[in-house]
Amino acid sequence: MTFKGVSPIDVVSALLVGLLFWFQPTPFLIPFTQLPIERQGLGWFANLLIGLAYAVPMAFRRTHPVPSALTILCGAGVHLLLEPANITLADFAVVAAVYAVTVYGPVWAHRLVLSLTLLGSFFIAIPTLTMGGAIRNDWATWGPFLGIVTYIMAVTLAVYGLALARRSQLAKMLSLMRIASDAQAAAKTERELAVLEERSRIAREMHDIVAHTLSVVIAQADGGRYAATKDPEASTRALATISDMARDALKDIRSIIGVLRESEGDEQPTLPQPIERDLETLVRNVRDSGVRVSFVRTGQSRTLPVGVGNAVYRICQEAITNSLKHAGPTPHITVLLQTTDAALLLQVDDDGRGAAAPSDGKGHGLIGMSERASAFGGSVTSGPRPGGGFRVLASIPIPHLDNSNRSEHD
Structure with missing residues (x-):
């Protein structure tokens, strides 16, 4: 737990270092040395400043490791000048600074x-050479010097090694956290893209179903209204067609809604999606509504990748709807489905006014057809025909698949 980035442990350590420096009566005795050193007295002002230089940075050794370590080293240097060779427990703040700046x-x-x-260890030990006056070349003089230097270096290097290990551990932890964070962000992005893709797919399905059904219903309603006075049976057939088309559209919409409910734990069965083999039924239903429409299929039927059949069906459905909306009152529509070695070609022609809207005002229409084809590496081209009318041509590449992998409803 931290408070404004400062650990309570570091605050307690800072107080402890200050108390040790200000109230420790005797210097710390370095092992393997027997130096009759008594702590010299410092003036109260110097004692206060050096103690603060040791204590205050200890509280910020994690949040500001570099300024903290340099301040402690400066305090230790001043202390060494004023009290040579007098090492107190508070001087272990230097070791703590080495650890903190190495880790953080x-x-x-x-x-x-x-x-x-490490350089400071030599300066700390230098006063031991002149304890007896002149520097003598014997073990009694150099022994304490080497003992102090060796001890300080050993402690410092041991702490430095532990700090390097801790630094490596923290680096690995941060790397794993970064990887986990990136993975979570990528997963979130994938979920958002999946939601957008599903929304786009549902919008296309709803548009194709509703727009096609309403186009046929409108055609039937207009025809039935004009035929009611002259041929009552024709108006009856028109109403029957309207009823059948509306029921089929309702089933399709319920199927789409059922897919949405599956994520909520609803196990309602959904209807199979129409595929390219259902194009004859689609054309027949449109023809029964009084529209002149013909269907031609060439080439040998082949196994299609999953989803291609439904895409072809929806493209054809939207192209017919487009013709009913924009080709005029009595268009002649021709649907051609051709299977080649490399692609499945769908061509929908009409002999109407030769104009078609690029979209329905909501981003669908021809744009939706192109999206369906591009999902399988295909394309859709559209435009006026030579001599009048409008043409929609969809081409979807199909690989050679084994017939055993064919799905019944694609």
Whole structure:
């Protein structure tokens, strides 16, 4: 737990270092040395400043490791000048600074602090050479010096090694956290794209079903109204066609809604989606409504990848709807389905006014047909025919698949 980025543990450590420096009566005795050193007295102002230089940075050694370590080293340097060879427990703040700047600071900073600390061990030990006056070339003089240097270096390097291990551990943890965060972001993006794609697919399905059905219903209603006075049976047939088309559209809409409910745990069965083999039924239903429409199929029937058959059916349905809406009152529509070695070709022609809307005002129409074809690597081209009328040509590549992999409803 941290408070404004400062750990309570570091705050307690800072207080402890300050108390040790201000109230420790005797210096710390370095092992393997027997130096009759008594702590010299510092003035109250120097004692206060050095203690603060040791204590305050300890509270910020994690949040600001470089300024903290350099401030502690400066305090230790001043202390060394004023009290040579007098090492107190508070001086272990230097070791703590080395650890913190190595774990949390940049590489250059912890290398600099380590070098200054190791260099400082020699300056700490130098006063031992002059304890007896002149420097003598014997073990009694050099033994304490080497003991102090060795001890300080050993402790510093051991702490430095532990800090490097901790730094590596934290780096791995941060890397794993970053990978997990990136994975979560990627998964979220994929879910959002999946939702958008599903919404687009449902919008196309609803548009194709509703627009086609309403176009046929309108044609039947207009024809039945004019024929009611002259041929009552024709108006009856028109009403029957309207009823059948409306029921089929309702079934399709319920099927789409059923797919949406599956995510909510509803196990309602859904209707099979129409495929290219249902084009004859589609053309027959439109023809029964009084529209002149013909269907021609060439080439040998082949196995199609899953989803291609439904895409071809919906493209044909939308192309017929487009002709009913824009080709004029009595168009002649021709549907040609051709299977080649490399692609499945669908061509829908009419002999109407030769104009078609690029969309229905909501982003569907011809745009929706192109989206369906492009989902399988195909394309849709459309435009006026030479001599009048309008043509929609869809081409979808089909690989050679084994017939055993064919789905009954694609």
